[in-house]
Structures are given as C-alpha cells and as structure tokens.
Amino acid sequence: MAAQVDFASELPAIVRATRVAxxxxxxxxxxxxxxxxxxANANAQVVFxxxxxxxxxxxxxASYSGIYKREENWWRGACFSAIKWWGGIFVPVAAINLFFSFANSSASSVG
Known part of the structure; x- marks a missing residue:
C-alpha cells in the first residue's frame, strides 16, 4: 500500500504554481x-x-511541475522543463523555417 500523502502541506506550492501558470x-x-x-509588420508579429x-x-x-508532479522545487523544474521543451522543439523548428525562408528567397532572386 502506498504511503499516504499529506496534501495540505503541499497546497501552498500548488497554489503558487497555479498562480504562475x-x-x-x-x-x-x-x-x-x-x-x-x-x-502589417511581419517582423513585429513574429516576435510577439x-x-x-x-x-x-x-x-x-509550471502546471506540469508544480500541480501535476507536485515537485518540492517546482519553479526550478518548470524553468528546466521550459528550457528543455523550448530548445528541443521550438528552436529547431525556427531554424528549419529560417533555412526554408532563406532558400525560397534565394531561389526567387536567382530566377
């Protein structure tokens, strides 16, 4: 049988994580x-x-680390997860998009 968890002691961290989320x-x-x-301004739009x-x-x-997993140090876990997800998913997608944008602009200027 699993050890019983005292949820009342975890509530302040869960509330903080919920607020951040x-x-x-x-x-x-x-x-x-x-x-x-x-x-009208494509560069500003992309930044936003x-x-x-x-x-x-x-x-x-923040939801994952502080609410779902209820980590004691949820803020550090949230920052680490955000950096990992951002660097592992969104940065490569941006790099691929830049490559294709450059390739398309180069091809259109040649022809």
Missing part, C-alpha cells in the same frame, strides 16, 4: 492578441508570436 497563460493570450494587431509561445510553454511547465 494562470498569469503566464494570460500573458500569452495578450501577446497573441498583440501579434494579431501587428498584421514567439514570445506568446514561450509564455504558453512556461505556463504548461
């Missing part, structure tokens, strides 16, 4: 709306879209 999620929504406003994506990743990492 909700605040970063709200910030991501605001950044998404701002990105939609910058429709990436910032919004990072905020969504941080919100998910």
């Amino acid at each position: 909700v605040l970063t999620f709200a910030a991501a929504l605001v950044l998404t709306v701002v990105a939609a406003i910058f429709d 879209q990436w910032a919004a994506t990072l905020a969504f990743v941080v919100a998910w990492a």
Whole structure:
C-alpha cells in the first residue's frame, strides 16, 4: 500500500504554481492578441508570436511541475522543463523555417 500523502502541506506550492501558470497563460493570450494587431509588420508579429509561445510553454511547465508532479522545487523544474521543451522543439523548428525562408528567397532572386 502506498504511503499516504499529506496534501495540505503541499497546497501552498500548488497554489503558487497555479498562480504562475494562470498569469503566464494570460500573458500569452495578450501577446497573441498583440501579434494579431501587428498584421502589417511581419517582423513585429513574429516576435510577439514567439514570445506568446514561450509564455504558453512556461505556463504548461509550471502546471506540469508544480500541480501535476507536485515537485518540492517546482519553479526550478518548470524553468528546466521550459528550457528543455523550448530548445528541443521550438528552436529547431525556427531554424528549419529560417533555412526554408532563406532558400525560397534565394531561389526567387536567382530566377
């Protein structure tokens, strides 16, 4: 039989993680709306879209580490997870997109 966990002792950390997740999620929504406003300026729009994506990743990492896994040091775990997910998924996708953008612009300027 598994050891009984005292959930009351974990509640302050869970509440803090929930607050961080909700605040970063709200910030991501605001950044998404701002990105939609910058429709004419593609560079600004991309910056806001990436910032919004990072905020969504941080919100998910805080939820995962602090609420789901209930780690004692959830903030460190959330930061580590966000960096790992960002560097492992989103940075390579951005690099591939830059490569294809460069290849398409080079091909169109040659022809």
